[in-house]
Amino acid sequence: MERKIRVLIAKPGLDGHDRGAKVIARALRDAGMEVIYTGLRQTPEQIVSAAIQEDVDVIGLSILSGAHNHLFPRVVELLKQSGAENVLVFGGGVIPEEDIPFLKSKGIAEVFGPGTPTSKTIEFIRANLKRPLN
Amino acid sequence: MNDLIRACFSGDVRAVARLITLLENGDREAYAALYRLKDHAGRAQVIGITGPPGAGKSTLADKLIAQFRLRGLKVGVLAVDPSSPFSGGAILGDRLRMQGHATDPGVFIRSLATRGSLGGISKATHAAIRVLDAAGYDIVLVETVGVGQSEIDIVRVADLVVLVSVPGLGDDIQVIKAGIMEIGDIFVVNKADRDGADRVVREIRAMLELQAQLRRGQIPKGGPDTLAARAPEFLHHTGLAEGWEPRADNESGATGKEESITTPTPGVRPGAGTVSAALVNQEAGTISAALTIAPVLKTIAETGDGVKELADTILNHFETLSRTGELERKRLESIRYQLGQFVSNEIAHLMSLPELAAAQDELARKVFSRKMDVYSAGLALFHTIIEQGASHEHPQT
Numbered sequence: 399m400e401r402k403i404r405v406l407i408a409k410p411g412l413d414g415h416d417r418g419a420k421v422i423a424r425a426l427r428d429a430g431m432e433v434i435y436t437g438l439r440q441t442p443e444q445i446v447s448a449a450i451q452e453d454v455d456v457i458g459l460s461i462l463s464g465a466h467n468h469l470f471p472r473v474v475e476l477l478k479q480s481g482a483e484n485v486l487v488f489g490g491g492v493i494p495e496e497d498i499p500f501l502k503s504k505g506i507a508e509v510f511g512p513g514t515p516t517s518k519t520i521e522f523i524r525a526n527l528k529r530p531l532n
Numbered sequence: 533m534n535d536l537i538r539a540c541f542s543g544d545v546r547a548v549a550r551l552i553t554l555l556e557n558g559d560r561e562a563y564a565a566l567y568r569l570k571d572h573a574g575r576a577q578v579i580g581i582t583g584p585p586g587a588g589k590s591t592l593a594d595k596l597i598a599q600f601r602l603r604g605l606k607v608g609v610l611a612v613d614p615s616s617p618f619s620g621g622a623i624l625g626d627r628l629r630m631q632g633h634a635t636d637p638g639v640f641i642r643s644l645a646t647r648g649s650l651g652g653i654s655k656a657t658h659a660a661i662r663v664l665d666a667a668g669y670d671i672v673l674v675e676t677v678g679v680g681q682s683e684i685d686i687v688r689v690a691d692l693v694v695l696v697s698v699p700g701l702g703d704d705i706q707v708i709k710a711g712i713m714e715i716g717d718i719f720v721v722n723k724a725d726r727d728g729a730d731r732v733v734r735e736i737r738a739m740l741e742l743q744a745q746l747r748r749g750q751i752p753k754g755g756p757d758t759l760a761a762r763a764p765e766f767l768h769h770t771g772l773a774e775g776w777e778p779r780a781d782n783e784s785g786a787t788g789k790e791e792s793i794t795t796p797t798p799g800v801r802p803g804a805g806t807v808s809a810a811l812v813n814q815e816a817g818t819i820s821a822a823l824t825i826a827p828v829l830k831t832i833a834e835t836g837d838g839v840k841e842l843a844d845t846i847l848n849h850f851e852t853l854s855r856t857g858e859l860e861r862k863r864l865e866s867i868r869y870q871l872g873q874f875v876s877n878e879i880a881h882l883m884s885l886p887e888l889a890a891a892q893d894e895l896a897r898k899v900f901s902r903k904m905d906v907y908s909a910g911l912a913l914f915h916t917i918i919e920q921g922a923s924h925e926h927p928q929t
Contacts, residue, residue: 401557402620402645427621432645437628444634448627451640453549481546 401532403431403523405456408445409438410473413463418490418512422458425516426523442469446476449485455527458519459506461491471504478505484528490514533565540667545640548667552642555659560881566659566666574863576608576665576672577850580690582652582712585678587696588722590629591833592842593675597633599843600671606638608664611675612653615645622646626675640669651685652676658689658870682711688869691859692717692850694842697736699728704735713739717826717853718845724830724838736828744825882917891916 407423409416416438423433434452436445449457457477459470470489477485489501490510498509507526510519536554539547554562581589581596593609600607611626624643633639644654653676664672676686686693695716707713719740721732827845831838853859882888895913898904904912 423623427616427623428619430620432615432622432624434624434627434643436631440631444631447634448631448641450546451549451642452627453553
């Protein structure tokens with residue numbers, strides 16, 4: 399039996415714009431995934447703790463405040479510290495092109511900017527899960 | 533598998549989360565391993581929180597967690613939200629209100645999707661409660677999906693059900709309907725700062741009093757004359773009696789305090805109030821009065837008003853349940869139900885096996901070509917299932 403893909407969509411940092419996060423959450427829901435939305439202004443600690451309790455396969459981080467270079471890698475680092483490195487982490491929001499290589503080097507699997515079709519994100523998740531679907 | 537279960541029992545958060553996932557996915561080995569460990573169950577107080585969508589269940593749960601933590605209790609939360617019947621996906625958003633507790637090691641929050649279950653909780657909820665119980669959480673809060681009138685599966689798994697209501701949902705007929713209003717052990721009128729909160733409190737209380745009287749045989753069933761005679765009193769309680777007028781001080785009443793049922797409510801006609809008080813006093817004289825009239829509390833979850841009192845009421849009520857033997861009765865009833873569910877699940881599993889699916893297919897064709905009727909074919913299939921069940925090897929045996 400194929401299990402459900404569980405995804406945590408989180409907004410680290412201090413900006414209050416969660417429209418993009420909600421659109422992604424909705425699209426993943428419609429793709430048959432179980433999406434946990436944790437709301438605005440989450441610390442990396444809160445995000446990782448929730449991801450572990452929810453036993454998710456994927457974390458999607460959305461940020462528009464500009465603090466991505468600090469907050470995204472911190473999430474990956476905390477996952478490693480908790481022994482949960484089999485969680486796929488991707489990012490989205492307003493992220494300058496030149497920051498993407500750095501983020502990828504820090505373990506962010508992919509970064510989806512504004513205008514990315516949701517189907518692309520869905521395909522990416524399905525193709526890159528770190529835990530098998532059975 | 534046994535290592536995973538052992539890790540759960542030592543309170544390892546990742547193991548707890550992992551095991552719940554396996555149970556949600558219907559992993560038979562995980563179920564078998566969990567249920568075989570008899571000695572780890574029954575310590576946690578299992579509290580159900582149910583009510584319509586948007587009533588404030590999650591916000592109330594968030595504030596209740598804080599109250600239980602102040603009392604030094606570890607809290608596990610299972611928050612259920614609906615799966616899409618179309619895509620099978622879900623947005624699990626209850627956790628959003630409780631994220632303040634995400635990094636507290638004494639709190640474990642898990643979102644569950646209903647995955648096709650229609651009773652307000654998911655199929656794996658009961659097993660997940662057992663996991664949290666075994667992992668050492670003193671309180672397990674189960675928040676149901678937003679319910680309508682008949683999603684009452686929560687009573688099968690919770691020791692105590694808190695039914696959350698809000699002003700403005702309907703008139704007093706809604707509170708006397710069958711279904712959801714029958715399962716509350718504690719009633720909460722949330723958003724009590726809104727107009728009409730006191731009216732809802734009165735309507736619920738009138739419903740509860742009437743129910744207690746009916747149970748006591750004070751109003752003979754099928755006795756319309758007696759019922760008619762009592763109607764003014766009922767109407768009076770609901771605030772619908774002629775000449776009734778709300779008073780400002782009544783509407784601004786403090787939250788959280790259960791309005792004493794033996795004191796006439798302010799703003800009501802003195803005559804009728806006295807009659808009612810006498811009846812209630814008569815009830816208070818019987819031992820089980822504490823259990824027959826459920827508490828009705830007002831809260832404003834957003835600000836936390838009344839939540840301390842709710843937490844106290846929950847803990848006191850649980851104590852009463854265990855003292856009076858009611859807890860034992862409820863848990864026994866719950867186990868009976870679980871056994872029934874187990875058998876249904878086993879049959880469903882057997883029917884999904886290829887040989888049974890083939891038999892079903894063949895019988896369906898016979899019915900279609902009028903060689904057999906549905907009744908005989910159904911019985912034939914049933915007997916095949918029983919035979920298969922007896923010979924089939926699976927982890928539970």
